[in-house]
Amino acid sequence: MNYEEAVNYIAEVPKFTKKNKAENTIELLRRLGNPEEKFKVIHVAGTNGKGSVCAFTESILRHHGWRTGLFISPHLVKLNERFQINREQVSDEVFLEAFNQVKEAMDGMVRDGFYHPTYFEILFAVGMVIFAREQVEILVMETGLGGRLDATNTVAHPIVTVITSISLEHTEYLGDTVEQIAWEKAGIIKEGVPVVYDGRNRSVERVILDKAAQMHAPAIPYYGEMSEIVGRTDKSIDFVLNNRYYDYKTVRVPYLADYQIVNSALAMLAVRALDPDKRISDQTILQGIADTRWSGRMETVLPGVVLDGAHNAAGIDEFLKTVRMVQEKQPVSLLFSVVVEKDYDQMIREICEGADFSSIVVTQIEGDRRVLAEDLARVFRKYTKAAVTAIPSVGEAFALALEQKGEGMLFCAGSLYLIGELKGIISSQKVQKH
16 A cells, blocks of 8 residues: 555544453554553543643653654544654654554454454554654653543553543543543553542543542642743643642643643643653743644744634633633634534534624635534524524635635634644745745
């Protein structure tokens, strides 16, 4: 197979089929020579903030001089984004070589009566092969869905686990209370391995602490009172962190959303959990946080243009907090789209009730999961008096939204798929200008 054929093969494997049992993934890794055992692993689970915590953690470790791997999902523009080495996505050639090895192992499994690996199992296995071949020293790895039954949880010996904020998500798979979802996420906690966690929700914390006690795992919490904002701009926040590892350290996080305070603090705690002797200096940690770049999460991509992949209730709530803060200084407009399985009527109602937009443009993402732009516009008009324009083409919708924002700020939100398309558009425009 060539690269395009390999990507198409993976894309045709259903993304949301029932998970295979862990034994299936373990067998696939065994046939590949257990590549996941050839490097250290930090394993991150949670509802919101997983990717950001991974990005902050990787940046710190890379600044210290380690050869890092980063395994994340989903990708925004290209599949290779999921596999990064020293923050650079791997080449098509590196990806294809690993895929061909995994494909050979999969074919053998199917012949021997095992289930065909799922979409995410394939990507996980490809990643493990890549990171072993490229001789990374430490991998920061994000779970796909949940934790306990996730393919990533077949990594038996991580050096630290991290559990970010938890709220209701994928209730058809993970349970319909935050406690049930926390129990699934806490499934990544391993015997004797430190777990860093967001302790702001006490009912969630109890679940995590119970599991940590069962596994004799040191538990390291982040609480809201550990940090205090001391300054902000339209691109960054300065806060002071004070806990058992950091004595009133001033941290600059390069984002305008308050939730990145929590995510950066969790990353800082994770680094100290694996390095209690402080071989990694505080200065390296602070520089690693300040230099972190993470696509599509309150990311300023053009002057006055912010992309945010908020796509669940907790994400929308945090998105609106940031919008309201910006609105105190300047008008705000919105570009919005969503995929069909989201409760978009509820999402749109919360957006309209939570912020006052000067103009709204809605568009649609191509594919069988799209919601028509006119359908979204009809819902928006139920809840807002702002001008709402429906434009099916993402490129044309973005052009109009840029025009309408004027001297204010444009937020683009609702779906990571929208963010991915916009990243592609912006990138191609920059190439054409050069």
